[in-house]
Amino acid sequence: MxxxxxxxxxxxxxxxxxxxxxxxxxxxxxxxxxxxxxxxxxxxxxxxxxxxxxxxxxxxxxxxxxxxxxxxxxxxxxxxxxxxxxxxxxxxxxxxxxxxxxxxxxxxxxxxxxxxxxxxxxxxxxxxxxxxxxxxxxxxxxxxxxxxxxxxxxxxxxxxxxxxxxxxxxxxxEQEIALVQERNRLARDLHDSVNQLLFSVTLTARAGIEMSEQQEIKETFKEIQQLTQSALTEMRALIWQLRPKGLESGLIEAIKAYAEMLNIKLTVNVSGVIQFPSRIEETLFRITQEALNNVRKHSGVQEAIIYITVTATDILLVIKDEGRGFVIDPELSIPSIGLQSIRDRAIAVGGTADWVTEIGKGTELLVRLPY
Structure with missing residues (x-):
């Protein structure tokens, strides 16, 4: 040698x-x-x-x-x-x-x-x-x-x-598969336990309203029912985030179904062929979920428009609402955990996320993802 x-x-x-x-x-x-x-x-x-x-x-x-x-x-x-x-x-x-x-x-x-x-x-x-x-x-x-x-x-x-x-x-x-399995398990547990308990409370509150004769007690039960209904909506949204039902039927159908669950009137415009890797598809869905949650919680409106443009190398996602908007101070960090989550998800796959917003003039989310 x-x-x-x-x-x-x-x-x-x-x-x-x-x-x-x-x-x-x-x-x-x-x-x-x-x-x-x-x-x-x-x-x-x-x-x-x-x-x-x-x-x-x-x-x-x-x-x-x-x-x-x-x-x-x-x-x-x-x-x-x-x-x-x-x-x-x-x-x-x-x-x-x-x-x-x-x-x-x-x-x-x-x-x-x-x-x-x-x-x-x-x-x-x-x-x-x-x-x-x-x-x-x-x-x-x-x-x-x-x-x-x-x-x-x-x-x-x-x-x-x-x-x-x-x-x-x-x-x-293997790690991603294990994570999906854990998410599915947690989603099942939430659905089978907490979700059912909240649903039972709404039924109990409704019965209390009908059985009570005193107006103050009726109002208390109504408030309990409304709060529980809100918590139930939040819980269902959380379950969706853990286990995105509907993605097997396509990204657009899953987005529409999620918007319907949040009672948001959604218009979707697509340009190009929706066919990209599963990781990009789930990232788009998660970002859209968070954006629609923000519309429901903060915009003051129940309508939104989504534009998805697919090119040979990138996907451009635009989500617009005509709600109350907010102020972005360049000296401060991103104003909410939800917005930070959107940006983090985009960056994780090599993309970007930005906002155009003004008080009283709505919000426009601009996301670009390579694939």
Missing amino acids: SVNDHSNITILKEIAELLNEETEMIPMLNGALSKFLNGTKFETGWIFFINEKGKSELVAHENLPDALAFNHCQHLSKGGCWCVSRYRNNELRKASNIIECQRIEAAIEADIGDHAGITHHATVPLQSGDERFGILNVATPNTISFSDEELELLESVAFQLGSAIKRIYLTKQ
């Missing part, structure tokens, strides 16, 4: 140990990339995740020269390049030398920092079985081409990374 063979086995072993220990995607990718660069002649590297539509995202990088790191890696993050194009066309099957890289060339031409002799790179797909996740690129100063041995080592690391990425995705899916 040569010295290089022994060194390569050591690198692969160290990377395997790190991959087995890490449970979070980005720290895992950065850690593995760092170990690989420290143990080889490669000096810089970066990883793109590429989705089914071919959209690439720079998710990890290590030891980039100034020209590539400039302005949050703008030249690596944007524009076309040969390796991503080959990957999209399913032509990138193994570790390969890149003859030229448009992104590196653009960074050098822009003259926004030292490129440290990085002009070319090697690339390899990240995959596990038939599932593909993206590409790993590595480079060395003043190096145009890498040896077969270096490319074989790169391919071995890519194989390890692909398996680890698959494991983390599976773990996340």
Whole structure:
């Protein structure tokens, strides 16, 4: 066994140990990339995740020269390049030398920092079985081409990374399934116990109104009935939030059913095809739920309009009411937990959420989600 063979086995072993220990995607990718660069002649590297539509995202990088790191890696993050194009066309099957890289060339031409002799790179797909996740690129100063041995080592690391990425995705899916099961259990418990108790109280209060002859007692029972009815509506809304009934029939039908339960007259306008991943669909539904709850509780009106526009890369959701509106002070944080929840949900999937509102002129919620 040569010295290089022994060194390569050591690198692969160290990377395997790190991959087995890490449970979070980005720290895992950065850690593995760092170990690989420290143990080889490669000096810089970066990883793109590429989705089914071919959209690439720079998710990890290590030891980039100034020209590539400039302005949050703008030249690596944007524009076309040969390796991503080959990957999209399913032509990138193994570790390969890149003859030229448009992104590196653009960074050098822009003259926004030292490129440290990085002009070319090697690339390899990240995959596990038939599932593909993206590409790993590595480079060395003043190096145009890498040896077969270096490319074989790169391919071995890519194989390890692909398996680890698959494991983390599976773990996340299992966690999401467990969370859904727990939500369903809690929703059943609330429906079977608290919901039934509140319903019983409303019936008791109604009977008390009919049986009492004193007006003061009748008014007391009426107040109990109204308060309990409000609590019952809140409870049903909470159960919906835990377990969104109707999503199996489609997002729009679920939104309409939820609005009907809240006694909100809802107009829905859709542009484009409603067909996107389940996580995005549930995020849209949860955001719409919270927005409709805000309309019911705070707007002073019982009507709202929803616009959903689907493009090739984004979903735009607009929810408008003609209610009392509110004041947003830029010096203060978001004025309610409900609004913060909407923004948090949007950010969690890489989107944005903003409001346009004014006292007496209603509220308009603007949500943009990538998919």
